[in-house]
Amino acid sequence: MEMNSFNFLDYVWFTLVESDRSLGDFEMLASAKNTRGILFMLLSMAAFALGDIFIKISGSFLSPAQIMFVLIISGLIIFAVIAMIKGENLKDARAFTPVLLVRYFAEMIGLMAMIMSLTKVPLPIVGAVTQASPILVAIGAVIFLREFISWRRWTSISIGFIGVLLVIQPGKESFDYPVIWPLVALVAFSVRDLVTRLTPPDISSASVATFTMASALPFTAAWVLFNGEMFLPLEINWKIVFCMAIFGSVGYLFLVSSLRAGELSAIMPFRYSRIVFLLILSVLVFGEIPSLSMLIGSALIIMSGVYIIWRGRVVALRLNQKQVHQLKF
Numbered sequence: 001m002e003m004n005s006f007n008f009l010d011y012v013w014f015t016l017v018e019s020d021r022s023l024g025d026f027e028m029l030a031s032a033k034n035t036r037g038i039l040f041m042l043l044s045m046a047a048f049a050l051g052d053i054f055i056k057i058s059g060s061f062l063s064p065a066q067i068m069f070v071l072i073i074s075g076l077i078i079f080a081v082i083a084m085i086k087g088e089n090l091k092d093a094r095a096f097t098p099v100l101l102v103r104y105f106a107e108m109i110g111l112m113a114m115i116m117s118l119t120k121v122p123l124p125i126v127g128a129v130t131q132a133s134p135i136l137v138a139i140g141a142v143i144f145l146r147e148f149i150s151w152r153r154w155t156s157i158s159i160g161f162i163g164v165l166l167v168i169q170p171g172k173e174s175f176d177y178p179v180i181w182p183l184v185a186l187v188a189f190s191v192r193d194l195v196t197r198l199t200p201p202d203i204s205s206a207s208v209a210t211f212t213m214a215s216a217l218p219f220t221a222a223w224v225l226f227n228g229e230m231f232l233p234l235e236i237n238w239k240i241v242f243c244m245a246i247f248g249s250v251g252y253l254f255l256v257s258s259l260r261a262g263e264l265s266a267i268m269p270f271r272y273s274r275i276v277f278l279l280i281l282s283v284l285v286f287g288e289i290p291s292l293s294m295l296i297g298s299a300l301i302i303m304s305g306v307y308i309i310w311r312g313r314v315v316a317l318r319l320n321q322k323q324v325h326q327l328k329f
Helices: 008-013 024-057 066-084 100-120 122-128 133-144 150-170 176-196 205-224 238-259 263-287 292-328
Strands: none
Touching: 024 066, 024 100, 024 122, 024 238, 024 263, 066 100, 066 150, 066 176, 066 205, 066 263, 100 122, 100 176, 100 205, 122 150, 122 263, 122 292, 133 176, 133 238, 133 292, 150 292, 205 238, 263 292
């Protein structure tokens, strides 16, 4: 059995030796893989939520441009090292194809908007709005990839948008305009996820992450210089900066491991645990108490996203069964 040269989390969990197995064995194996994938997804979302906390704290001594510079530099180093350990090609000419260039740009805008959100908007709002990306991805798949969506999923999409409106409350007299930043992050990350479907499958996640960080570095450096700031100020809390960088990278590694561990339909709904983690941490660390409308809106976003993921899986299974039936006859 061919094993990934840097799949440490899989190796720690268990080593799979191929042999003749019964159907029951395969079902048990699939269940174990899904359980492992769900655990990794929960750990990933917890790490991202903790990283968001440290980004918000670092906003007291770093500007958004400086925060982004730290995250880009640390991410570039960590992901490049991982790619080299795995023996991946970091000189792949396909790194400059139009599809990947669009992905880099969307990731860069999304990261910038996410940092602006975390430093200026309450955490529960940021978490709820940015986790609505499956809703926009579904719409984008209809417009750009010509995918068909049933009335059931359109209904779920509508419910998700109602949830977003309940969270940001645009008609409120005291509307907080920085809340637009989470919406920008939502759109950018949705574009990234949509374009990722068109990315060559043989380019690994670590390589794509490295290319993304490298492409964002010039923009980030220019942003810092345009603001007339130092890349790193003299007075800096290195413990906070270290935690901010590490939790973000660890979250990404757990995320990649979770997506490769089992079935996406079983694993992806647990990405919404990030909303729960952020709600808890925002109360414990910053004393940010979510309003009733925010809680209802978050619940609608979670239910809508989980249904879209589940329904997409059901449609895919039916299509596969139909294709198999056609091949037999």
